[in-house]
Amino acid sequence: MITVVGTGTGTPVPEDVAEGAALVVGGRRHLDAARLPEGAERVVLGPLAPALDTIAEYVGKELPVLVLASGDPGFFGIVRALAERFGPGRLDVRPGVSSVATAFARIGLPWDDAVVVSAHGRDLRTAVNVCRARPKVAVLTGPGAGPAELGAALSGDRVLVVASALGDPARERVERVTPAEAAVRDWGTAVSVVLCLDERRALGALRTVAAVPEQPARWALDEGEFAHRDSMISKFEVRALALARLGPRLGDLVWDVGAGSGSVAVECARLGAAVVAVEKAADGVERVRSNARAHGVDVAVVHGSAPEVLEGLDDPDAVFVGGGGGDLPAVIGACARRARRTVVVAMAALDRVPAAREALTAAGFGCDGVLLQSSRLVPLPGDVTRLAATNPVFLLWGVRTQVIDKGVDE
DSSP states (O other): OOEEEESSOOOOOOOOHHOOOSEEEOHHHHHHHOOTTSSSSSEEEEEEEEHHHHHHHHHTOOEHHHEEEEETTTTSSHHHHHOOOOOHEEEEEOOOOOOHHHHHHHHTTTTTTOOOEEOOOHHHHHHHHHHHOSSSEEEOOOBBSSSSHHHSSSTTTTTEEESSSTTTTOOEEEEEEOHHHHHTTOOOOOOOEEEOGGGSSSOOOOOOOSSOOOSSOOOOOOGGGGGSSSSSSSOHHHHHHHHHHOOOOTEEEEEETTTTTOOOOOOOOHHHHHHHHESSSSSHHHHHHHHHHTTOOOOEESSSOOOOGGGGGGOSSSEEOOOTTHHHHHHHHHHHHHOEEEEEESSGGGHHHHHHHHHHHHHHEEEEEEEEEEEEEEETTEEEEEEEEEEEEEEEEEEEOOOOOOOOOO
């Protein structure tokens, strides 16, 4: 039997479990803090594979094994690896209080509406994008993906709560800092978890389903649900297909370039993505911000002209390009060189389609598209209905098929 005990946040190791162990596996601080039998072999966790091989030797001899882990070892912890290797039936899991639960308890907030994301041994960009999109996030950190790196990637509208050495009476610290403050600190190795909060919305509404962000009941909203200028807005039929091709989801970063009213940006944010809206008109910038506030989502708005203004932005997963103009191929090319997955372009002018398509294929994208021309039901006097045609729109989408050379030395 493999007994897995969660400790490190104030939960002690049961003496009866420790006394009978022939092998004890855990982090150095867990091994040092526990009262262990003198005859037991100890393995300090580093690379996981050698430790699992040693555990297998003891399991094969039917000798008891004790594994010490932090908090709740079934929550982004070692239970997954042990269950995959030895089967759940061989495990006796005794969870402690997770670092996430402990950190939220220390600051007096519920966390049933929090999103938990791990950056331990994973790409930090997913955690960053979740923090940009959601008002309450817990980030499990790791080497190269700690409070400093997280702070450097985030803006000042968030507060970071850095919880270190949770459960250690002498060393525990829970500090509120701005992202800029976090970015210039050396946080050492004792960080347990980082909470990223929009404190205006940190005390969320009553939930029925924990952790999973609430999804919108509908999307491709009517144009009337957005403030816009002179009908300069992507029609809902166009938006519906654009969103389907963009595929915005939690952890993604989406650019809406030439945002106008920001309707695509807002819809992507409602579906969980982090979003940057780029708009060159000053009144358009405020319009995007107003629409984002009205729909209760976070959209970062950048005032400037593409493609120049795109240089300082993080690489997106997907990009929507709206509008036209003679510089459209250059804008599409700049977006395509940066996009990790897809670029969607909406155009009203037939003449611009070949150049837009060439810009996508030249950047290593497979390109497809449609002409959308819908007719809507419109009531007439006498209880009858007619069809009113909307203006036709070309929608092109490119999906990355090859890695391109960005001219950066490895």
